[in-house]
Amino acid sequence: MKITYKAVSDVGRKRKGNEDSLFVNPEQHLFVVADGMGGHAAGEIASKVAVESINEFVCLTGGDEEITWPFGLDENISYDGNRLKTAIRYANRKVLEATKEKSEYEGMATTVAAVLVDGDSANLGHVGDSRVYLVRDGQITQLTSDHSWVNEQIQSGVISPDQARTHPLRNVVTRALGGKPDLQVDMQQHKAKDGDILILCSDGLTTMIPDEDIARVVREAGGDVEKAAQALVASANAKGGEDNITVLLIRFDE
DSSP, X not given: OEEEEEEEEEOTTTOSSOOEEEEEETTTTEEEEEEEEOTTTXXXXXXXXXXXXXXXXXXXXXXXXXXXXXXXXXXXXXXXXXXXXXXXXXXHHXXXXXXXXXXXXXTOEEXXXXXXXXXXXXXXXXXXXXXXXXXXXXXEEEOSOOOBHHHHHHHTTSSOHHHHHHOTTTTOBSSOBTTOSSOOOEEXXXXXXXXXXXEXXXXXXXXXXXXXXXXXXXXXXXXXXXXXXXXXXXXXXXXXXXXXXXXXXXEEEO
């Protein structure tokens, strides 16, 4: 499979700094989006530590050398799935270590949405409310399920998805890197087809634009990931740009 991608991160209209982080390693076929949380720009530190640590571990396990797996191996997922899952847990450890470096870093945390591609297999790992979508034949599917308070309420039938979009607690994340030492990472494997587009994004996009509008923007870009990424950020800003906006589009072609 041939991969083309475009990543864009924007501060938005309301925030002074950008606490989102992006990382792309074309050689390893690694793509990561992280959305940091914490005062005094600590969120920016948390997300940066996370994406760099994930890349560090993925690079370490990219060769044939014997390496130590600090959290053991999960027999239910592939080797590359294990690389990504362990990389995210390793990053969690690094964020927790960083919280002890300065008093203002205490309590900082970050979400992560990451993809590690092997041929036509995309290994997806995520923690928090940053998302991964699939756009196939013009139709959009959310592949990840948010680790957030409002999503738990939706699953329980307490509130509707429409109510969740404007709920005062919509930014409360129930799982993040920097929270607990024993982090649960949601993993899945996606078999890519010709023309598939994966979208990794922070909630600065999804709180501004509904899924059907995201799909429409991608369709109107005619499969051009650069054009689509820029248009998605512009759309989120046009709707108010209340948070940092980060999008990373990956297109698969035979």
